[in-house]
Amino acid sequence: MGVVILGTGSCLPAKIVTNHDLEKIVDTSDEWIQTRTGIRTRHVCGQDEQTYNLAVEAGQRALDAAGVTADEIGLIIVATMSSHTLMPASACLVQRDLGAVNAFAYDINAACSGFLFALDLGYKYVQADHGMKILVIGAENLSSRLNWSDRNTCILFGDGAGAAVVGYREGKSGYMGSRLLSDGHLWKLLYMYAPKSSNPQIVTDDHPGTHIVMEGREVFKYAVKAMEDAIHGVLAKEGVALDDVKLLIPHQANIRILNKLAERLAIDKERVCINVSEYGNTSAASIPIALDEAVRSGRILQDDLVLLCSFGGGFTWGATLIKW
Numbered sequence: 001m002g003v004v005i006l007g008t009g010s011c012l013p014a015k016i017v018t019n020h021d022l023e024k025i026v027d028t029s030d031e032w033i034q035t036r037t038g039i040r041t042r043h044v045c046g047q048d049e050q051t052y053n054l055a056v057e058a059g060q061r062a063l064d065a066a067g068v069t070a071d072e073i074g075l076i077i078v079a080t081m082s083s084h085t086l087m088p089a090s091a092c093l094v095q096r097d098l099g100a101v102n103a104f105a106y107d108i109n110a111a112c113s114g115f116l117f118a119l120d121l122g123y124k125y126v127q128a129d130h131g132m133k134i135l136v137i138g139a140e141n142l143s144s145r146l147n148w149s150d151r152n153t154c155i156l157f158g159d160g161a162g163a164a165v166v167g168y169r170e171g172k173s174g175y176m177g178s179r180l181l182s183d184g185h186l187w188k189l190l191y192m193y194a195p196k197s198s199n200p201q202i203v204t205d206d207h208p209g210t211h212i213v214m215e216g217r218e219v220f221k222y223a224v225k226a227m228e229d230a231i232h233g234v235l236a237k238e239g240v241a242l243d244d245v246k247l248l249i250p251h252q253a254n255i256r257i258l259n260k261l262a263e264r265l266a267i268d269k270e271r272v273c274i275n276v277s278e279y280g281n282t283s284a285a286s287i288p289i290a291l292d293e294a295v296r297s298g299r300i301l302q303d304d305l306v307l308l309c310s311f312g313g314g315f316t317w318g319a320t321l322i323k324w
Contacts, residue, residue, distance in 0.1 A: 001174040003126045003166065005322070006068060006133070008292040009061025010162040011054045012043040012279065019155070026151040033155050034277075038255025042158030042280035044143040050084045052093040054161035055139035058288070059098055062135065062163035065295075070098040073165075074132045076105040077121060079114025079284040081192065081313075082141045083107060090139065100135070111190070112251050112312025114138055114284030115162070116180060116320050119308075122166040123175040130168040137163040138284035145192060147211040156254070157212065158280035162288025173303065173323045176240075179233040180318035186222060190214045190313035223253065223311040224260045230319035231265065231309055238321055242267060244305055245321075247294060251310035252276040252286040261309075273299070283312065300324050 018041050019030035033039055045054070055078055063070060076098075078091040085093075091105035110117040115138035122134040139161035146154045166175075192212050197203050227250060235242060248271055250258055255276055262272050273290045282289060287308050294300050304324045311317035 001172055001176070001323070002168050002170060003123050003175045004169050004173055006165040006167045006169070007062045007064070007066025008162070008164050008288065008295050009058045009063070009065055010160065010289045010292040011057035011061065012160045013045045013049050013054065015044050015046045016041050017044045022155055025148060026154060028151045028155060036256070037156060038276050039155065039280045040277045043160055045141050045159045049141070051080055051082050051139050051141040052090040052097070054141070054159065055090055055094045055137045055163070056097045058139065058161035058163040059094055059135050059137055062165050066165040068133055068165050068167070070100040071102055072133050073100045073103045073135050075122070075125060075134045076100060076103050077118040077134065077136050078107045079110065079118040079138045080107055080140055081109045081111055081114070081283065082145050084141070084144070094137065103135070110312060110316045111314055112253065112281070112283045112286065113180070113310040113314070113316040113318055114312070115287045116178065116308060116310050116318050117316070119164065119166070119320060120178045120180060126166055126168050133165060133167040135163060135165055137161060138288045140283040140285045142212070142283055145211050147209060152216055153212050153214055156281050158282050160279060160282040160285040160289050162285050162292050164288060164291070176238050176321040176323055177234055178318055178320040179230045179237065181230065182314050182316045184314065186315035187313070188215065189218050189222065189315060192313070220254070220257055222315065223257055224264065226311050226317040227261055227309045227319065228264050230317055231307060234319045234321050240305065240321060245271070245307045246304035247271055247273055247299055248307045248309070249273040249287055249290050249294065251312070252279065252290060253281045
């Protein structure tokens with residue numbers, strides 16, 4: 001205990017794309033999308049809104065909320081799979097634009113589970129050095145990584161960023177623990193290739209293009225069980241009952257997945273944070289965006305137990321328990 005989230009922030013692009021807008025692009029309808037996904041709108045990047053631009057704004061808002069200056073940050077971790085550069089890391093551009101002159105910076109990619117994996121890293125750094133403060137960000141520009149002619153994927157995703165400042169504070173609150181898992185055998189359920197290799201000897205014959213490919217039904221089947229198992233695992237490890245958890249913040253992928261998870265956990269919907277209708281699936285950004293909204297709206301108060309859970313391509317999944 002003692003490794004706490006000092007402040008949160010988030011950023012959404014200005015442009016909003018509705019289901020009716022998508023009706024003009026692919027063979028779909030507002031009713032079809034809402035019935036199957038629960039999504040009504042999503043935010044999509046416009047000019048001068050790359051992944052790192054969103055991350056900078058979310059990061060600055062988290063710093064402001066924490067009362068921490070950029071030069072106090074020792075490390076910046078950005079969880080993303082949609083940076084417009086493979087090198088440098090988005091985190092390095094965030095470090096530059098925030099003026100975090102004392103920080104080193106890097107990206108991680110665990111797809112939609114990225115923020116939980118990055119948060120766990122931040123916890124371990126601060127646990128080892130109580131004087132360290134870390135900026136953990138989940139940021140995605142998924143509109144740049146979609147096949148806009150595939151109605152099964154292009155309707156699901158949106159852009160955005162969320163951030164948290166992690167540091168140490170004496171007391172009985174803080175990061176309690178995580179259960180994080182991966183299974184590379186399931187990679188074909190949800191994946192995205194890099195651009196084709198310029199080395200002809202290793203060009204992938206079945207390269208579908210540099211966009212998200214998903215087996216929706218199989219993802220649903222594995223995602224619900226994976227998150228449920230991770231939740232029970234971390235609660236058992238920390239000796240906490242689900243009834244004692246004030247708020248569950250799951251990855252915002254699809255309302256059917258969220259409803260099924262709540263049903264299997266037998267948890268009241270009022271204790272589940274859901275904003276997928278407004279933003280769609282923002283991958284690594286979805287949990288920190290929802291966390292920031294919950295904090296700022298007063299849904300999370302001091303000493304509340306908060307449970308985060310996610311799944312993503314890889315296949316990756318996990319759950320994290322925090323005493324606020």
